[in-house]
Amino acid sequence: MAGTAHDIAAKAEARWAWIVGGIIAFLVAMMAYMSLHWAAMPPVRTETIDPTTLHIAGEFVETNLGSAAEPDGSVTVRVLANQYSFTPQCLVVPANTWLHFRGTAADVVHGFSVSHSNVNLMLIPGYISNFQTRFETPGEHVMPCHEFCGNGHAAMWAHVQVIPREEFMRRANSQPGRRLSCVQ
Numbered sequence: 001m002a003g004t005a006h007d008i009a010a011k012a013e014a015r016w017a018w019i020v021g022g023i024i025a026f027l028v029a030m031m032a033y034m035s036l037h038w039a040a041m042p043p044v045r046t047e048t049i050d051p052t053t054l055h056i057a058g059e060f061v062e063t064n065l066g067s068a069a070e071p072d073g074s075v076t077v078r079v080l081a082n083q084y085s086f087t088p089q090c091l092v093v094p095a096n097t098w099l100h101f102r103g104t105a106a107d108v109v110h111g112f113s114v115s116h117s118n119v120n121l122m123l124i125p126g127y128i129s130n131f132q133t134r135f136e137t138p139g140e141h142v143m144p145c146h147e148f149c150g151n152g153h154a155a156m157w158a159h160v161q162v163i164p165r166e167e168f169m170r171r172a173n174s175q176p177g178r179r180l181s182c183v184q
Contacts, residue, residue, distance in 0.1 A: 047128040054080065054106050066179030067093050069172040070100075078179070079103040081110035081123045084152030086143065090159040090182030094168035095138045101131040111147040114160050122147065135162040 054060045060080050066088050067077045075097055080087045082105070093099055103112075105123040113120040116139075121129050135141075145156035161182055171180055 051106050051125040066181040068179050074098040076100045081105040083150050084156045086158035088181035092161045092180045094165040095162050103129050108149050109147050110145050110149050112143050114143050115141045138162045
């Protein structure tokens with residue numbers, strides 16, 4: 001009987017060895033496929049920008065930062081990060097509206113997240129970061145820098161003010177061509 005129990009245990013161990021080996025082979029094949037796929041097809045939506053000319057011309061000049069209503073009803077929010085502040089310091093966005101965040105950094109790597117939301121963006125000099133989201137209800141949110149950027153990092157905060165859509169559109173229509181922020 002001892003030989004029979006031994007044979008059963010050996011078969012069970014062999015079966016589990018094949019199962020584990022199959023899982024490992026599948027994971028290695030998946031890693032190889034994804035590595036080749038990313039090498040052959042890099043992300044196409046990578047946008048670059050010259051961080052040394054941000055303040056001179058282009059979409060990230062100071063007068064173009066903040067929130068603006070687009071013709072399709074969405075809102076574009078442009079943010080610029082510098083050691084140790086965000087420009088603008090306070091963003092005004094509408095509730096129940098698709099927001100397209102676009103941001104970059106002028107000096108070092110920064111990042112921000114907006115409290116009680118899914119917004120989490122990394123800002124890298126030379127690249128434009130994009131994120132789409134919407135806020136369901138009006139309210140106030142904090143927006144801290146979450147990437148260590150130097151001695152003043154702990155003081156690098158901004159605010160997001162979510163207001164009713166009608167009020168946002170009224171403000172946007174009263175100042176065509178201007179970006180909205182908390183300080184007008």
